[in-house]
Amino acid sequence: MPTDRRDFLKLAAASAAGLVAGGCGWEGGSFKSVLRWWEKPNEVLQRALTDPHRFAKEHPEGREGAPFPQYFISPRLPTVDVASWRLKVGGAVGNPLNLSLADLMRLPRSTIRVRHYCVEGWTAVAEWTGVPVAELAVAARADPAAGFVEFRSFDSGYWSSWDRESAFHPQSLIAYGMNGGPLMPGHGAPARLYSNRKYGYKSVKYLTEVNFLPVNTGGYYENLGYEWYAGL
Amino acid sequence: MLTRSAQAGHSMKRDFIVATLVAGSVAAGCARETEDRPSMPDERKVLMDSMPQGPPADSMAAEMERAWEGDSAR
Numbered sequence: 001m002p003t004d005r006r007d008f009l010k011l012a013a014a015s016a017a018g019l020v021a022g023g024c025g026w027e028g029g030s031f032k033s034v035l036r037w038w039e040k041p042n043e044v045l046q047r048a049l050t051d052p053h054r055f056a057k058e059h060p061e062g063r064e065g066a067p068f069p070q071y072f073i074s075p076r077l078p079t080v081d082v083a084s085w086r087l088k089v090g091g092a093v094g095n096p097l098n099l100s101l102a103d104l105m106r107l108p109r110s111t112i113r114v115r116h117y118c119v120e121g122w123t124a125v126a127e128w129t130g131v132p133v134a135e136l137a138v139a140a141r142a143d144p145a146a147g148f149v150e151f152r153s154f155d156s157g158y159w160s161s162w163d164r165e166s167a168f169h170p171q172s173l174i175a176y177g178m179n180g181g182p183l184m185p186g187h188g189a190p191a192r193l194y195s196n197r198k199y200g201y202k203s204v205k206y207l208t209e210v211n212f213l214p215v216n217t218g219g220y221y222e223n224l225g226y227e228w229y230a231g232l
Numbered sequence: 233m234l235t236r237s238a239q240a241g242h243s244m245k246r247d248f249i250v251a252t253l254v255a256g257s258v259a260a261g262c263a264r265e266t267e268d269r270p271s272m273p274d275e276r277k278v279l280m281d282s283m284p285q286g287p288p289a290d291s292m293a294a295e296m297e298r299a300w301e302g303d304s305a306r
Contacts, residue, residue: 079286082295105303182300185289189296 043229056114056171056196059125068124070186074156078206085190091211094141101190107131112171117232119199128194129177134168142212150211151193151204160204160219199230
């Protein structure tokens with residue numbers, strides 16, 4: 001029990017915070033504009049603090065740590081017939097592509113073994129094999145003026161858009177292999193975006209489209225209020 | 233020099249300000265995660281319920297294995 005008015009006020013403060021936290025259905029009111037305004041300076045600060053050209057440290061085998069959780073927004077695990085699946089590469093490109101998994105596997109590939117840091121607090125090491133987004137841009141002859149890359153999926157329409165610089169980092173992959181084998185349905189097969197330079201919700205699984213665009217088209221969680229740049 | 237009651241008044245004011253800031257910060261954090269639903273154009277929405285049911289996960293996994301092995305053999 002509070003022993004004096006000061007303790008009572010502290011308890012009241014904690015209760016007020018708890019009530020507000022519990023009532024997270026609140027739409028934000030006038031805070032929204034302030035928070036939206038603050039995102040841009042925050043992005044500038046993140047770009048300044050994190051070298052966009054830095055390579056993630058490669059980890060030796062046997063240091064996987066925790067298993068990689070599976071994420072999707074659909075009510076059930078999204079699956080597709082691999083033989084008929086295609087990855088459409090479009091937007092501001094000179095050579096639109098419609099790639100089968102075999103086509104994707106024929107493009108220049110890269111394998112990275114890096115530690116992933118999740119916004120939820122866990123980390124895990126995994127090996128990823130796939131086509132660097134920059135190589136996809138070369139194959140599609142993407143317009144250098146297209147400053148954004150949009151990734152779309154068959155996971156109930158989940159999507160995200162990236163700044164060109166991050167997407168074109170050599171360790172940003174359209175991955176179809178994981179831990180020395182094929183990418184499995186629980187991890188975004190037939191192909192997913194992977195980079196450890198951004199939080200996991202930016203790495204779109206179950207890909208259907210990669211579009212090189214002159215505009216930022218947001219993203220599923222980004223439009224719900226999560227940070228758009230989300231750099232690490 | 234402040235009297236005892238004046239000091240208590242200042243402490244209460246400070247506590248009230250701290251309480252307001254804490255509550256405001258939590259509210260701001262919550263607001264970040266409860267903004268409007270994505271404004272994706274309807275024609276671009278791919279809703280799972282309107283999609284044809286995909287194959288069972290194990291048969292899709294087998295397809296991925298075959299594609300991977302075919303690629304390794306090349």
